[in-house]
Amino acid sequence: MNLWIWLLLACALAYAWKLAGYFVPAKLLKDPRMSRVAGTMTIGLLASLTIVNTVASGQALAADARLGALAAAAVALAFRAPFLLVVLLGAGTAALLRLLGWN
């Protein structure tokens, strides 16, 4: 139940960002710093989420099959594979490595 509250709040805030764009005076558009922060934060957050999901197990760091998934995804992306294929290759690689005994 507790998660529902944060989830709905996240939904409300996401809509608030979107709506703010339509109601904020166009003058702010001329400030490139705003969009720069939005852009660098997008890169930073996605990079952080990638690495957390690869090497973190709670508060510990671990090297396991997920590293293989990261490598496989990088290769697929370098070959311009579509999103869904990249995800499937990531899953397949992690599953295969586990089958071979690397956790």
Added chain:
Amino acid sequence: MPFRRSAPKLLASPAVRVGLSISIATGLYGISFGALSVTSGLDFWQTMALSLLLFSGGSQFAFIGVVAGGGSGVAAMSAATLLGMRNGIYGMQLNALLHPTGWRRFVAAQLTIDESTATSSGQTDPAEQQRGFWTAGIGIYVLWNLFTAVGALAGSGLGDPKQWGLDGAAVAAFLALLWPRLKGREPAAIAVVCALATVVAVPFVPAGVPILIAAVVAALIGWFSHGRSDEGLEPDVDPYEEHHHGHGHGNPHGNGDARRAGL
């Protein structure tokens, strides 16, 4: 409204055709979101609430990514919200481009995401910009939710998610969301710095918080450095990519140069 045209005429519009193909490509990966969400510990309706109400792929993946890593609801909400800031920038661009009025403004806001913005701003004719936005926005909304449901139903029958490598799928999904934004040396450097900050922070702070630390680091870099103002603001799936194959880097959208020049 952009749709006062007969169906054949509508399909003759390049923006509509691009909008439809981007809808299918983006909608389909809703399957991976749905499946990963239920295996992260969210139930079916929580998963659907994210797709119906939050409706922004990166933020949705961020929310479930933090939960899957054992992070708190507050941390999940914060990561999703910080990642949603760029939609505010898109909203300003689209407002200047489309001038929606009345209730349409509120609908347009909900449909404001990477892909609908890119489809619209890639057109030069104002009518085409309208058609591109609404086709991509509505098309992705419908298909994204449909395929989220499919993925959530399929995912809940999978049993042990690790056996299927679904944690590896999450890693791949985040890298795939990051990848198109790494055009040039600077965004790659930002990504590396933030990844390092995350790894250093993991043992010292509760799960979920390292992601927020990385967000602060990235925001500081953005605030104090002077690079392109549209860096990181690329769609996950570029609607105009097929027309620009082989051209290499750079924002291939029609108004990319205008945006780069500082809007």
